[in-house]
Amino acid sequence: MSPISKVSDVSYALAQWWWQWGSEIYQSTHMLTIFLVMVTVVVTVSRWSRRERTPLPPGPRGLPIVGNLPFIGTELHRSFAKFAETYGPIMKLRLGGKLCIVVTSPSLAKEILKDHDTIFANHDVLAVGAIAAYGGVNMVWSPYGDHWRMLRKICVSEMLNHRRLEALYWLRRREVRYMVNQLYSKAGSLIDVGEQMFLTSFNVVTSMLWGGDTLEGEERRRATAEVRRVTDRVLLLLGEPNISDLFPALAWLDIQGIGRQMKKTISWFDRMLDSVIEQRLKRERGSLRRDGGNEDGNKQAKDLLQVLVQQLNLKAKEGVPNNTTPSLTISHIKALFLDIMVGGTETTSTTVEWALAELLKQPHTMRKAQEELEEVVGLNNMVEESHLPKLHYLYGVVKEVLRLHPPGPFLIPRCPSESCTIGGFMIPKGSKVIVNAWAIQRDPMSWDNPLEFQPERFLSSDGDEFDFSGNDFRYIPFGSGRRVCVGIPMAERMVPYLLASILHSFQWKLPNGVVDELDMSDKFGLELKKATPLIAIPSPRLSDLSLYN
Template identity: 75%
Template sequence: MSLISKVSQTACAFAQWWWQAGTELYHYQTNNFFSNPTQAQNILSFFLLLATTITVTQWWRHWSRRNAPPLPPGPLGLPILGHLPFIGTELHRSFAKFAETYGPIMKLRLGSKLCIVVTSSSLAKEIFKDNDTIFANHDVPAVGNISSYGGVNMVWSPYGDHWRMLRKVCVSELLNHKRLEAFYGLRRREICNMLRQLYSYSGTPVDVGEEMFLTTFNIITSMLWGDTLEGEEGRRTTVEVRGIMDRAVMLFGEPNISDLFPALAWFDIQGIGRRMKNTVSWFDQMLDSVIDERLKTDGERRKVEDDVRKQNKDFLQVLLHQLNLKAKEGVPNKTPSLTITHIKSLLLDVMGAGTKSTSSVVEWAMAELLKHPNIMTKAQEEIEEVVGLNNIVEESHLPKLHYLHGVVKEVLRLHPPAPFLIPRCPSESCTIGGFMVPKGSKVMVNAWAIQRDPIAWENPLEFKPERFLRSSIGDDEYDFSGKDFRYIPFGSGRRVCVGIPMAERMVPYLLASILHSFKWELPKGVELDMSDKFGLELKKATPLVAIPSPKLSDFKLYN
């Protein structure tokens, strides 16, 4: 008998049994729960269909992968929840601990989401370089779409023409060398304001992170739309902005059922989506008011076109100018072009990422220097030798401050702003390290663990800026571009952080200025807490509070 005949015979026998089972089930129900045999058979059919679907799906997955590489190893999890009960709140540490048992690539199931965690520089190279195009998309969390006007911003938009258009605009009109040089006057003005403010706090405890945030926020918003918040009212508004940004970062880092079980995302069970909408609404109103201010009078577009020729045009002027040109010229349907929504999303990208990461890195740097006074002394002596005590730090001094740059790089090694960078989502299944990484999985590169790998780093937990001095390594090693996969604080590949040129200027400038102008010490009786708090941003669990004391020879320099 042929295979087809056997299958047909089996199917007929099963159909006869199924009809008889349904009839018997109907007669068995003495309380007439089923109104007729067909209803009973329908109920049985539903459960049979469900069981068959599950069986066929599992069989198909097994059959389709019969010749494919296996999935990475990983710990056993629970039904439905997967490994959620076992990972704790400090994912960067928990995943690094798991990697000691299961290796540099492992699988974890968080709810219904399959996560692939990578904890070695060689495997990071396979992702960011060898298979860069496949991993060019970010894994977008539920709140990511809400916070970015439906995923149209540069961070969460998929790799393609739209993303390339946004990145090109951002680089060519804000983050290239010429534009950043043009904005130097803004940075210098705000840092002088910061030094004046810190001088007024002399001898009293200061929240270092807050002061760095206020200064960075004023610098970046001046570059974006030219209006710096000034005076006490401005400081109160900026503090409010910081609180709202902290709330947004917290929502990004909060475990979300909508991410763990995407089928339930529509219900927003925890209300995280609603809270993020309220947070973004505040920023949206602020951005609308800024844009309306530019366009509120008759002839404002002509004024923008005139201003755009000036040397110190801000980013918003450039974007509105491009928007106006597109409206005049007309844009082919297939050509991505700027809209007001794109402009607001870009402003949010730069404002959010630039202020939080920069201020956090400077806060971590000051904490490490207060923990290691001998290193702080060496950094201050270098600055004094280059700048002198009768002058303030200028950006032109920075290339000569080699030890200070070593401090910054070492801080970013031990305290990367985003411990998992931004998780990726492969556009197709591929092989990494000999294991299958399925399409649509969440791929997390643990940069925090890679940069503390004892195989790649000598005494990896020791704060040692000397490891980055050019006298001991090649000039091209350990830069921020992500070419050396042992050191990737800003990511790597085509989705590497676009704000690196700004960070390379602002972090050393801020840190050098406060080290040069003040002596710093902890308040009496206060112990330095170096613990961190996991989230989208790896921030200090306890804000750093320190006391500044003036050290410049001429006190007029603070004014």
């Protein structure tokens, strides 16, 4: 091939490469242009859709990572109520990595707890809550569904219905009479009112759960005092700010060690409940052997544990249950008992302690309550539960105490199962939704002189609408909707009965006699307790001293 031919071939190859390269550049540039146009359209549409989408509630600006945590303090019920004055009755707060929605109006509480009850039927599970409830199998923390319905049905049908509570009145009467006797023996001495009410409430609850008659005298008092110490520890850990809740991705680290502390604390309850249940299982097996398998004599259960153990025996006879049907286990029984023991004792004792503190603060109010008791019961008689429906002023006192000092200031926060619009704002799925019942029940838009203790506000015809079932969302001390507190029937009996008994049987005074120095501050937590225990001195007021025996 001649040199000219070679040059010609090389020139042609270069020209062909140049043309192909230029064509690719053109196509790439063309594709890049199309891509940029598409990105511009997507961004524009996205911005437009964000403007059209339902916005999140307003709220204060926060800091990176920690959000609003540095600005809320330790008294969250008050801090959130103060924020609401600026940002309105529904607002958002960033608590670490958790989006929190706070509601402080009756109408918005109604939307959450009634109108969209199914969406908000799940509680926001605390990291230590799951530990305290045997992996979340209790009634408080378990998700809404068949398992939760099974546990609630057990509580309602076997323990907290009217027929069952009436049948077990003798237990409540026995323990309240014992308390009056103990107070009489300590007349003129300093009494820790909250502790005394807890001991009585605990004895009532455990008697209903498993008999509670294995210990007597001083041994029983020491054991019950230890239970209160452990119960207070559980509530403290549940109410303590936990990095595992604020930053869920770090929960496995348990940075503060709260999870480890809860496991150690719950192990005490676990050992106690294991012992109680094992004793009952042995008793039931022995009974079945003696009866030759005939259970006819066991149909009338004396306590809840006997009912549940019989269900376990029945399941064992039936074999493996249907996987689609929740099946009762020992863990369920222990978790359920822990719920009832903590919820049925602390709530009752704390409410009675607050009530006596408010009455000591206002002696004229205490006189009214005691005059009503004299008229209905008489000073030559002891208070019975049958007297309670006639004690209208006393019920006003109880309702007013629960208005000013609701047992759970935030109820139990909810976690929506899907995104939902509340009050015109978007509540995202998985957020923590708080209904600030403490603020709602002190709202000047709903209550006259909301910070004053006035039982009379519940004595008028208008006050009749405020019951404990949460039908009026201005007054929701026990919540509302399908996850309203299951223990209301018990609380309606125990709180007035305890309060009436100590007011009727004794005069009360403060150690220094100075009412103005009585500390009425509270301590925020899962339960709203007095910051300082109420210490008071009882003296007999019944005309027949033999009644104290």
